[in-house]
Amino acid sequence: MEKFDKTFPSKSFSWPPDKEWAIAGVVGSGNLEVLFERNTESPNTMECHVESSIPGYEDSWLAALEDFAANYPAGGTKVTIHDQGAAPIVVTFRLRQAYDHLLQKIS
Amino acid sequence: MNTSNPNDLLARFFGESGKTLLVKDSLITGYAQVLTQNVAVIGTCDGTYIDNAAALRLASLVIDCIENHPQMPIVMLVDSAGQEPSRTCEMLGLASFFGHLLSCLQLARQNGHKLITIATGKAIGGAFICYGMFGDRIEALDSASVGLMPIEAMSAVTKIPAATLTALSKTMPALEFGAEPFALLGGVDEVWSADVNVPEKLAAVISSSTQEDHRAELGKKRGGRKWAFDVQNRVLAESAK
Amino acid sequence: MKRASLYHEQTARKRIASLVDPGSFTELLPPPERVVSPYLPLLDIPVSFDDGLVIGRATLGGKPVYLAAQVGQFVGGSVGEVHSAKLTGILKAAARDAIPCLLLVESGGVRLHEGSSGEIGISEAMRAVFECRAKGVPTIAVIGADIGAYGGMGILVTCCDFRIMTEHGRLGISGPIVIEKWMGKQAYDSSNRALVWKTSGGKTKYLLNDADVLTHDDSASVGAAIGELLSKSQPITLGGLKTRQQELEKRLGDFGKTSDPEEIWKAFGIADIGEASLASGPEFVALAKRKTP
Numbered sequence: 001m002e003k004f005d006k007t008f009p010s011k012s013f014s015w016p017p018d019k020e021w022a023i024a025g026v027v028g029s030g031n032l033e034v035l036f037e038r039n040t041e042s043p044n045t046m047e048c049h050v051e052s053s054i055p056g057y058e059d060s061w062l063a064a065l066e067d068f069a070a071n072y073p074a075g076g077t078k079v080t081i082h083d084q085g086a087a088p089i090v091v092t093f094r095l096r097q098a099y100d101h102l103l104q105k106i107s
Numbered sequence: 108m109n110t111s112n113p114n115d116l117l118a119r120f121f122g123e124s125g126k127t128l129l130v131k132d133s134l135i136t137g138y139a140q141v142l143t144q145n146v147a148v149i150g151t152c153d154g155t156y157i158d159n160a161a162a163l164r165l166a167s168l169v170i171d172c173i174e175n176h177p178q179m180p181i182v183m184l185v186d187s188a189g190q191e192p193s194r195t196c197e198m199l200g201l202a203s204f205f206g207h208l209l210s211c212l213q214l215a216r217q218n219g220h221k222l223i224t225i226a227t228g229k230a231i232g233g234a235f236i237c238y239g240m241f242g243d244r245i246e247a248l249d250s251a252s253v254g255l256m257p258i259e260a261m262s263a264v265t266k267i268p269a270a271t272l273t274a275l276s277k278t279m280p281a282l283e284f285g286a287e288p289f290a291l292l293g294g295v296d297e298v299w300s301a302d303v304n305v306p307e308k309l310a311a312v313i314s315s316s317t318q319e320d321h322r323a324e325l326g327k328k329r330g331g332r333k334w335a336f337d338v339q340n341r342v343l344a345e346s347a348k
Numbered sequence: 349m350k351r352a353s354l355y356h357e358q359t360a361r362k363r364i365a366s367l368v369d370p371g372s373f374t375e376l377l378p379p380p381e382r383v384v385s386p387y388l389p390l391l392d393i394p395v396s397f398d399d400g401l402v403i404g405r406a407t408l409g410g411k412p413v414y415l416a417a418q419v420g421q422f423v424g425g426s427v428g429e430v431h432s433a434k435l436t437g438i439l440k441a442a443a444r445d446a447i448p449c450l451l452l453v454e455s456g457g458v459r460l461h462e463g464s465s466g467e468i469g470i471s472e473a474m475r476a477v478f479e480c481r482a483k484g485v486p487t488i489a490v491i492g493a494d495i496g497a498y499g500g501m502g503i504l505v506t507c508c509d510f511r512i513m514t515e516h517g518r519l520g521i522s523g524p525i526v527i528e529k530w531m532g533k534q535a536y537d538s539s540n541r542a543l544v545w546k547t548s549g550g551k552t553k554y555l556l557n558d559a560d561v562l563t564h565d566d567s568a569s570v571g572a573a574i575g576e577l578l579s580k581s582q583p584i585t586l587g588g589l590k591t592r593q594q595e596l597e598k599r600l601g602d603f604g605k606t607s608d609p610e611e612i613w614k615a616f617g618i619a620d621i622g623e624a625s626l627a628s629g630p631e632f633v634a635l636a637k638r639k640t641p
Contacts, residue, residue: 028421206506342437
């Protein structure tokens with residue numbers, strides 16, 4: 001297992017009043033789960049914690065997360081990931097899926 | 108005394124009254140006495156595999172006991188290697204036969220019959236869960252092989268090296284196979300050593316047993332299953348809000 | 349136009365969302381509480397925030413329910429210490445509050461990685477199912493995922509008041525690979541999907557009265573079936589047990605000598621095996637003549 005933390009600057013996310021968290025994905029082969037939680041202490045950063053069963057892809061992870069933080073207002077969130085070998089495209093998809101849950105676009 | 112011989116085992120538990128029990132196709136059914144108390148007895152021996160017909164025979168005795176012997180304690184002896192893993196057994200719905208046996212034991216419990224289990228030999232997986240683990244109190248002889256499956260089998264299925272599992276089992280009794288580690292997890296109340304006076308022990312358990320399932324609390328107290336009790340209670344607390 | 353996803357394709361969370369009244373689901377011990385497996389990290393296996401079981405409370409057609417949905421993709425939906433404790437807890441809550449409990453099952457049984465702790469945990473959950481039954485609180489199991497309900501979970505669902513299956517679901521104890529190992533590939537080929545499903549699938553279980561309902565593989569149908577059963581329960585009575593004993597003895601007598609599920613299908617009035625094999629759940633029900641006692 002590889003674990004790492006990184007915080008990225010990001011435009012402040014406007015948390016819906018009734019949401020404290022959102023989750024997407026499942027921990028299975030080639031998949032991951034992503035949890036977004038409210039972080040009131042730091043409205044301009046996206047704080048990430050990744051645990052992956054496939055070591056050696058830290059650069060790839062950091063690139064995907066940095067990309068997300070740059071493209072979406074995700075400041076004031078804490079992102080925790082449990083990964084079991086998802087490809088980068090799946091990582092990005094799950095981040096967006098969890099984010100859409102936050103925005104209550106999908107139930 | 109050789110407790111792997113069913114007749115010796117029954118003599119050890121029930122004295123002369125053990126002779127009235129029917130031992131057929133590695134199943135034990137009938138009525139006997141523990142000291143002076145009348146009990147119903149269902150069980151397995153010879154490390155047999157339990158199939159559909161066996162489940163029905165055990166269920167039949169439980170139904171008879173409910174119908175004809177109100178509140179008589181039911182003693183469950185376990186020496187079975189598992190459920191019969193054959194195609195016909197599965198097709199015919201072995202899971203449902205086990206559910207039926209468990210439902211019979213549940214009605215017995217609801218009607219005030221005490222359910223007392225003693226693992227005497229093998230007490231493994233589905234064979235244990237379909238009746239023995241349903242007891243109000245679950246005891247085991249120290250010679251009993253109690254557990255889910257040996258590490259070699261776990262390793263074959265999970266593809267985790269046996270050496271890894273064995274090393275981990277030193278600090279994780281859930282992986283260890285045997286009556287003692289199972290007791291640490293709360294799955295067995297007490298392990299009885301070879302010199303124990305079985306009828307006296309059994310009579311005491313029958314007398315003192317209660318119906319609530321205290322295995323999670325026991326597992327926490329003994330340290331073998333540290334989280335189950337707290338998580339159950341947390342669910343109960345959060346759902347009460 | 350996007351096709352609505354089938355029940356067997358949905359994730360546990362999607363199944364819940366599709367079944368309950370919109371916005372009515374409150375998750376208990378939700379992901380932020382991080383009630384995860386203490387054992388999997390020791391084996392270098394990633395944990396899941398819900399340990400493969402999503403539990404909570406919701407309403408279905410306005411009626412309150414407790415629910416537990418298993419996540420089949422997480423270690424095969426298998427049951428470890430935390431997972432089983434969540435399951436036992438929600439069943440005990442159902443018994444306490446006299447609120448029906450719905451189990452969306454997708455599990456191979458005990459999580460081997462956690463050894464006996466999952467085994468004892470499933471036994472505790474069984475006791476909790478019966479706690480509900482003793483109080484007349486309905487327990488309903490839905491078995492509609494490809495993984496099915498096997499091992500200890502297979503036995504547990506047979507303890508519930510009702511079982512709803514789809515043609516995708518399977519119900520058993522020993523899985524196909526175990527049977528093949530035991531009997532040899534000649535006697536049972538675990539890669540033969542048609543055989544596996546005819547042996548343990550919803551259609552055969554429905555004929556044998558081990559499944560109470562056989563529905564379409566979609567949430568609307570599953571939800572409708574649940575709705576019908578929410579106000580019912582099956583108290584355990586001596587008469588009921590004797591009837592079931594006779595039914596099971598007759599089943600053994602009628603089919604105990606065969607290992608061919610098609611014999612069962614024919615005995616229940618299925619004339620065209622091919623047609624019945626391709627039929628959906630409700631189509632199969634219409635083709636068969638099942639007699640319930």
